[in-house]
Amino acid sequence: MLVTFAQAVGDAMKEEMRRDDRILVFGEDIAEFGNIFGITRGMLEEFGPKRVRNTPISEMAFIGAAMGAAETGLRPCVELMYADFSLVAFAEIYHCIAKWRYMHGPEYKLPLVIRSAMGSSFGATGEHSNCLESLYMHSPGLLVASPSNAYDAKGLLKEAIRNDNPVMFFEHKQLYKTKGEVPEEEYTIPFGVADIKREGSDVTVIAIGLMVGRALEAAEALAKEGVSVEVLDPRTLVPFDKEAVRRSVSKTHRAMVVEESNKTSGVGAEIAAMMQEEMYDELDGPVVRVAALDVPLPYNIELEKYAIPDAEQIAAAIRKML
Amino acid sequence: MEYSNEFLVKLYEELLHCRLFEKKLVDTYALGKIPGHIHSGLGGEACYAGTLATRQQGDYFKNSHRCIAVANLLGVSLETAFSEIMAKRTGNAGGRGGVNHVSQLKYNMLGFSATLACDIGLAGGAAMRLQYDGIDNIAYTFYGDGTANRGPVHEAMNLAAVWKLPVLFVCDNNQFGISTHVSQGSSVPNPAADRAASYGMPSAIADGTDVLNVYEAAKKLTDHIRAGNGPAVLECKNYRWRGHFEGDQTPYRDKKVTEEWMQKDSVAKMEKLLLDKKIIDQATIDNMYQQFDDEMERAIAFAEASPAITPEEIYEYLYV
CATH class of the missing domain: 3.40.50.920 (Rossmann fold)
Known part of the structure; x- marks a missing residue:
């Protein structure tokens, strides 16, 4: 079926949330509003407020909370509205999330995904247009995905959610409306395969x-x-x-x-x-x-x-x- | 409050454990056996021992850098702790983390960030998990008066309050952020407790040199949290006996004031109470000192005899 990149991302999360009730989604404006691009629309209705939560504009706090939740058995898939805002919680991501298991021992797995919309989008200016993959490539301990189409986005996000490592998942804003063929049946795409x-x-x-x-x-x-x-x-x-x-x-x-x-x-x-x-x-x-x-x-x-x-x-x- | 003798002895034991462990760290560091830096918690032990006397099976903990012995109170063996501190394979992270990261998840320890405050939100995350499963345990998060001024603390407090998360924020107010006195760094006299109200949380100020006073304040707040009323803040006033790190000669403060504070010794107070009430005698106390010192020496010897990780193992634990 032909779906948009945005739909593919939303479907990936919903399918995974149906499969595993330990998956939580939280971030700014993702509940009633369904995220500024409509990606999480319908999630609150389907999964309820326990699993789909709006956060205050407090990136440091909710990224920290995602870590704590991941350590203790949940699998948060959190949304940092724009990749640009990840810098607000940069120390939490770069120092803590990336290094946590290395610094504390092998039992400290962090199965969490941080999704962000990124990239230029027609006059969004210097603080809402950045592509920051290279910053996170520089922090050993993180996985970094940057899909280019709906099919890859869905398969990679499902894999990211199932992965026991922390994943930075970047979604280009200009790609959200692009359509691609996505199979009805379940699939994932392994990381590290071009x-x-x-x-x-x-x-x-x-x-x-x-x-x-x-x-x-x-x-x-x-x-x-x-x-x-x-x-x-x-x-x-x-x-x-x-x-x-x-x-x-x-x-x-x-x-x-x-x-x-x-x-x-x-x-x-x-x-x-x-x-x-x-x-x-x-x-x-x-x-x-x-x-x-x-x-x-x-x-x-x-x-x-x-x-x-x-x-x-x-x-x-x-x-x-x- | 009325206490059983058993409770008082146990509380004293844990307090003494923190004291002697922190002393041993200083001594071992002076011998050149510990790489990196240590941040002595001498003077602040009651904040940790008193608060943790309220803990229950299933609670979660985010420690600070001032009382590494908390790890032992929660279950980490002395061998594991000293091995990590001395950078040996037998440490919890094989010596990749070091003194600030003595932590084991099996004892519900959430880990520690040396970028102070970047870990403060972890307790909120653990509390989300407790809330998600409908468990009435709580999560403790320790931090210092210097850290109290960082943004993540305020965000985490607000988030915990908005989501009614079962978190106790515990501020070990030892009055100094490295060299900066709390009065130079905070707009209010009590950098944790005074700010709780702005997030709609109850708070208490305890005498951080009196372990029973800390316990009583912590008990009231943890009962409140365990009853499902959301987070709370406890601030324990004490004084950092030593410098921020070993080697810090503390030129920024008056030695007389330090000496006065050192008279307010939480361990000595507890010993006086136990002796006055004839709960234990001096010989028992002396024996406890000796026994604990022996245990630590054995653990240090174990760590010294343990191998370090090799360059071939440098990437281990990075990815699952």
Whole structure:
């Protein structure tokens, strides 16, 4: 069936909540209001106020509570409305959630998921537009997912909820309305397994989240010019499927990373550095990074568009590699 | 309040345990056997022993960094505790966490964050679980007067109050956040208790140098919480006998004041009470000191003889 990304996320949670009554959902405006994007609509009615709770605007407190609940036997799937707000509880996530089991011992499992809407969305400006995967990739102990379509979002979220490790789960706002084919039957997608979204032989483009669609557009345009682009979607950044990347570049020998976040210390920096350390022999040239400009995203929509890679920019960068 | 002799002796034992453990930590650190830093809890023991005398099977606990011996009161063995403190494989985290993270979930300990206050919400989460299962246990969360000014404490108090979570916030007010006196850091004289009202919670102030006074205040509040009335705040006034960390020479305070406070010794008070009432005699007390010291020495010897983890094990416990 054809469903939106938003529906797929909501369905994943509802299906898991029906399966396991230890799963709780809480966050800002997620109960009666059903979350600002409508994702949790119907949950309060189906699962009741014990399992679906509105929180005050107190990220530090409810992220802390999610930890305490996870330690003691519940499985919270909490919502931090925007990824930007995760910084308000950054120490709780970066120091505590990530390191808790390491610092206290193996019995301290934290089966919890923190879901956040992220990314640019037409004038949301510098504090409501960030893609922060790289910050959380930098904190050993966390898993990080950044799906690019409805099918992946559903399968990965179900896996995240079942996983005994803490998971940062990022959902791009511009993807919420995009539709994709999702099977009726149950499925999950394991973490650390990349997906080749388009096969090609000249260049490997590793694209993340919203950028997967733009990379596919670029690949389509370049196909008309006789350039064959492989688009690889890692789907999860921690764990990261290095082997899939290796397989792809051992065929194409050229690689690019496309991300929506700004370039400095971004996801692309990490992937490019890793490839140069571990796959140098496969590469015929440097790994190219296509990323946003190093600016806070401006309010002006034309400038916002200018700051973030689009399909044309990706295509132009690929042409330069050949 | 009327107390049975048995209760008083048990309370004294736990208080003494905290005192002697904290002393032993200082001595062992001075011998260079403990890496990192310790934060002596000498002077504040009554806050922990008195509060925890109200605990019941099934309650949850979030400790502070000032009274590591709480772990032992809750069930962690001295061997495990000293092994973790001395960075050995036989510690609860194999020496990956250290002195602040002596904790075992099987004893309902929630762990501790050295980014003070970032762990304060854990008790609320454990309380959610208790509330979810309809269990009338409670969750205790200990923190200090310095931490009382951090945002997460206020958010956690508000959340606990809004959701009527069974949490007792216990502030070990030893008057100093490192070098900063409580009067320089808090807008109110009682940084925990005075703020409880703004979250609609009851509170009490106890003499943190008097373990029975702490117990009585804690008992009243925990009865209130156990009856389903939501969270409460207990503030225990005491004085940090030593510096923030070992090596801190405390140039920021008057030694005379420190000495005056050290006269208000919770252990000495309890011993006087037990001796005056002839509940135990001096020989029994002396024997308890000796016995406990022997147990700690054995645990330290065990930890010293235990292997450390190897570089091959450095990634263990990171992911399930």
